[in-house]
Amino acid sequence: xxxxxxxxxxxxxxxxxxxxxxxxxxxxxxxxxxxxxxxxxxxxxxxxxxxxxxxxxxxxxxxxxxxxxxxxxxxxxxxxxxxxxxxxxxxxxxxxxxxxxxxxxxxxxxxxxxxxxxxxxxxxxxxxxxxxxxxxxxxxxxxxxxxxxxxxxxxxxxxxxxxxxxxxxxxxxxxxxxxxxxxxxxxxxxxxxxxxxxxxxxxxxxxxxxxxxxxxxxxxxxxxxxxxxxxxxxxxxxxxxxxxxxxxxxxxxxxxxxxxxxxxxxxxxxxxxxxxxxxxxxxxxxxxxxxxxxxxxxxxxxxxxxxxxxxxxxxxxxxxxxxxxxxxxxxxxxxxxxxxxxxxxxxxxxxxxxxxxxxxxxxxxxxxxxxxxxxxxxxxxxxxxxxxxxxxxxxxxxxxxxxxxxxxxxxxxxxxxxxxxxxxxxxxxxxxxxxxxxxxxxxxxxxxxxxxxxxxxxxxxxxxxxxxxxxxxxxxxxxxxxxxxxxxxxxxxxxxxxxxxxxxxxxxxxxxxxxxxxxxxxxxxxxxxxxxxxxxxxxxxxxxxxxxxxxxxxxxxxxxxxxxxxxxxxxxxxxxxxxxxxxxxxxxxxxxxxxxxxxxxxxxxxxxxxxxxxxxxxxxxxxxxxxxxxxxxxxxxxxxxxxxxxxxxxxxxxxxxxxxxxxxxxxxxxxxxxxxxxxxxxxxxxxxxxxxxxxxxxxxxxxxxxxxxxxxxxxxxxxxxxxxxxxxxxxxxxxxxxxxxxxxxxxxxxxxxxxxxxxxxxxxxxxxxxxxxxxxxxxxxxxxxxxxxxxxxxxxxxxxxxxxxxxxxxxxxxxxxxxxxxxxxxxxxxxxxxxxxxxxxxxxxxxxxxxxxxxxxxxxxxxxxxxxxxxxxxxx
RNA sequence: GCGGGCGUGAUGGAACUGGUAGACAUACAGGACUUAAAAUCCUGAGGCCUUGUGCCGUGCGGGUUCGAGUCCCGCCGCCCGCACCA
Numbered sequence: 001x002x003x004x005x006x007x008x009x010x011x012x013x014x015x016x017x018x019x020x021x022x023x024x025x026x027x028x029x030x031x032x033x034x035x036x037x038x039x040x041x042x043x044x045x046x047x048x049x050x051x052x053x054x055x056x057x058x059x060x061x062x063x064x065x066x067x068x069x070x071x072x073x074x075x076x077x078x079x080x081x082x083x084x085x086x087x088x089x090x091x092x093x094x095x096x097x098x099x100x101x102x103x104x105x106x107x108x109x110x111x112x113x114x115x116x117x118x119x120x121x122x123x124x125x126x127x128x129x130x131x132x133x134x135x136x137x138x139x140x141x142x143x144x145x146x147x148x149x150x151x152x153x154x155x156x157x158x159x160x161x162x163x164x165x166x167x168x169x170x171x172x173x174x175x176x177x178x179x180x181x182x183x184x185x186x187x188x189x190x191x192x193x194x195x196x197x198x199x200x201x202x203x204x205x206x207x208x209x210x211x212x213x214x215x216x217x218x219x220x221x222x223x224x225x226x227x228x229x230x231x232x233x234x235x236x237x238x239x240x241x242x243x244x245x246x247x248x249x250x251x252x253x254x255x256x257x258x259x260x261x262x263x264x265x266x267x268x269x270x271x272x273x274x275x276x277x278x279x280x281x282x283x284x285x286x287x288x289x290x291x292x293x294x295x296x297x298x299x300x301x302x303x304x305x306x307x308x309x310x311x312x313x314x315x316x317x318x319x320x321x322x323x324x325x326x327x328x329x330x331x332x333x334x335x336x337x338x339x340x341x342x343x344x345x346x347x348x349x350x351x352x353x354x355x356x357x358x359x360x361x362x363x364x365x366x367x368x369x370x371x372x373x374x375x376x377x378x379x380x381x382x383x384x385x386x387x388x389x390x391x392x393x394x395x396x397x398x399x400x401x402x403x404x405x406x407x408x409x410x411x412x413x414x415x416x417x418x419x420x421x422x423x424x425x426x427x428x429x430x431x432x433x434x435x436x437x438x439x440x441x442x443x444x445x446x447x448x449x450x451x452x453x454x455x456x457x458x459x460x461x462x463x464x465x466x467x468x469x470x471x472x473x474x475x476x477x478x479x480x481x482x483x484x485x486x487x488x489x490x491x492x493x494x495x496x497x498x499x500x501x502x503x504x505x506x507x508x509x510x511x512x513x514x515x516x517x518x519x520x521x522x523x524x525x526x527x528x529x530x531x532x533x534x535x536x537x538x539x540x541x542x543x544x545x546x547x548x549x550x551x552x553x554x555x556x557x558x559x560x561x562x563x564x565x566x567x568x569x570x571x572x573x574x575x576x577x578x579x580x581x582x583x584x585x586x587x588x589x590x591x592x593x594x595x596x597x598x599x600x601x602x603x604x605x606x607x608x609x610x611x612x613x614x615x616x617x618x619x620x621x622x623x624x625x626x627x628x629x630x631x632x633x634x635x636x637x638x639x640x641x642x643x644x645x646x647x648x649x650x651x652x653x654x655x656x657x658x659x660x661x662x663x664x665x666x667x668x669x670x671x672x673x674x675x676x677x678x679x680x681x682x683x684x685x686x687x688x689x690x691x692x693x694x695x696x697x698x699x700x701x702x703x704x705x706x707x708x709x710x711x712x713x714x715x716x717x718x719x720x721x722x723x724x725x726x727x728x729x730x731x732x733x734x735x736x737x738x739x740x741x742x743x744x745x746x747x748x749x750x751x752x753x754x755x756x757x758x759x760x761x762x763x764x765x766x767x768x769x770x771x772x773x774x775x776x777x778x779x780x781x782x783x784x785x786x787x788x789x790x791x792x793x794x795x796x797x798x799x800x801x802x803x804x805x806x807x808x809x810x811x812x813x814x815x816x817x818x819x820x821x822x823x824x825x826x827x828x829x830x831x832x833x834x835x836x837x838x839x840x841x842x843x844x845x846x847x848x849x850x851x852x853x854x855x856x857x858x859x860x861x862x863x864x865x866x867x868x869x870x871x872x873x874x875x876x
Numbered sequence: 877g878c879g880g881g882c883g884u885g886a887u888g889g890a891a892c893u894g895g896u897a898g899a900c901a902u903a904c905a906g907g908a909c910u911u912a913a914a915a916u917c918c919u920g921a922g923g924c925c926u927u928g929u930g931c932c933g934u935g936c937g938g939g940u941u942c943g944a945g946u947c948c949c950g951c952c953g954c955c956c957g958c959a960c961c962a
Contacts, residue, residue: 005915215881216880216881216956216957219879219880219957220879220880220957220958223878223879223880223957223958223959224958226961228961230962252961252962253962254961254962255962266962306960330960332960332962333960333962334960334961336961337961338961338962339962341962342961343962344962345962349962350877351877351960351962352962428961428962430958430961546956546957549957550958661888661901662888662889662902663888663889664889667888667889670887670888672902674902674903675888675901675902677902678901678902678903679901681915681916682901684915734890734900734901735890735899735900737900737901738889738890738899738900739899739900741899741900742899742900818896820895820896821896822895822896822942822943823929824942824943825895825942825943825944826943827896828929829929830896850929851929855929862942863942864942865895865942865943867895870895870896871895871896871943872895873895874942875942875943
């Protein structure tokens, strides 16, 4: 009798429809069950979903379905991070409106996601480019503005003179615009910023409480915030050398202890003192220009030589009026960190040492290793940066650097310069305020009006939303909002006179910084319904790529604080549990050679094994081609597999199962044809086993006094149930998968017996229960197959609604234990004994074993170690 | 440069808190069924040899321990993040 193969193409759409009709995954806000909010990072609607999405959303769906089975009211929503540049690029390339392009992509991707059988609440769906969404984002902006959480800041930007637009650092390639190829200029522009730095300390401290986040992500955030403790130190300018109206130079240092090793000051090219000095010195002005042009390119920074230019200005040492030091402009000093000025201590800092050696400045060692000889200790090529003892430092000599730090800080706090303390302890952060202005069309308009009389006036809430105009042209580069004939011309809401609308739009990271809160009440007129937001949040499990470990997560954490400050919600942290999943990677295939080399997509390659060697052939030409390294799936390397193709040929369940098998979820998974086929074999195997045994599996509880084979089946079922549940809780999907394989291997034999009618009622009952358990356990991972099996077994309702069964702990623990028995730490045999046998009994039994006796050869053991429930070691 | 992680069969990976290394899967080999193939089912498998109650084996070298993939010290290799941050 040939069993019909499971056909996902028929089965999967059927169950997707059944779930939708039953509204199984639509979640109510008022529900007495405990809440669980699981969220995967929402996608950018680029066109089609890719395997990374499949992996991400499968993991989230396993958790969502599992938690539902455990009795939680689960919120599992989906939306679209829909603003952004690709839509504008498409508009330029294809003459299609960014909105039209975006919504078409959303339609495609939505139906692709639906074909995956995800248990999403589609009733809460929105796109960030929906006016209903960005309207509320504008409300938030206005609230933030009123609360002082938004500011204006003039900052340098990369300006593309051809495209007439600002470029992100990543869009500057070798100093040229990525699209236009024009040399990029540095321009100063007034930009809107969110004052994330108001929360630097809070954002840092709260990381400690995020114990369900990966350590790595917390560390990255910590480094990004970059707290340092130091001293703000004011040096008096030597009046004989100071420019007019300048009397002091303020520097920030974390090493005030090395103040007697100072040999120069270095200031940024944009430092006010540098500008003043440059005004009187054309050579210096030229040098400053050079520094500015060096710009922000990463490559330039890496290789750039440390250069300086002596301004001729000198400062007076705070502890010695007779000691003056030169002030240099240096190309490595950043204007926007600290005060834009440092003091250089060559012996304690490699960069300062290189600089001193280059310009012939003195090098005085001030810290030497403990136990060194101060008379002979010298620094020539390598700075000494470790802990030690102070030398050559007058009243600091003999102290540790930490003691010296405090001594200098205390003395300078008491020493006055121009009526102010000369030194002040200061905590400094690397974190900068978040510039959100983007000179583009396809983003959330910043709801602000510029009036010559009234200055900056927020758009009154009654006049929100500020809608994006639809009649825009993309035939020219630049921001279409800026050159729109009417859109920007408005009346000032305050004085009624002619005024200008802000034409910048918001960084798309703003859109994604609060969407998780909007999902809790997507139809609400205000940005949130605080009651709903406070009830649902924080997100219990957030899942996404490591590439968002810093910015997106940090911005969302800031938004949560800013929204609390403006009364939109009341909680500390948005994401209680965070998980970063690995990438989907695939082999690459390269044909041709040299100039004519090209990448070949996996679908166009046939791989075969011959003589233990894997070889690849291009199907079109039949030529053997090179198998390249395994890399992240990307269009440029063509090593992509389309989820649609996989779902069409194997079904969504197979794709889902494969995505979570084998590789731990945080690591990269290698997509292989063999792996997918293996997953599909398992789908068919489960189906075959169940459908063949189903007629014989009358619903029956396992007999209470089951023993032998039936007991073994029951034990395996309960044990697996327990472990799989624990694995899913820990997101260890690959382990859960392995345990399910194991269970199927265990019950396959008994099920065959049952199907053949050769079993007693105890075995039938045990098998029935094992199969019911199995179906519930695979339901989060392979929901369609589970439904089909559930129906075949004649169980009531749908598998998606089934509760996770209770584990019978008595069946999980064995009555007998097989102790491995070691002689001198090497396993030599086993001892099977009652679980509750005490240590003495175990020891006596072990000493009776034949191989133990012969190892002892009549003499007494030196030692017998019995680790209860674990192992026995006999030391001879 | 600074910070973090990882290194286990042919491959992806298991191994709880120091306690049977290699679960599970993939690939492979052999067998059954078949005219044949696919599918399915069964079996095998870390390496080595002197085939034993054997020896070796978790990147390399040491150490702690009755016992080390796991802990400690020193190396090597790979990956990731940050990076002129004073």
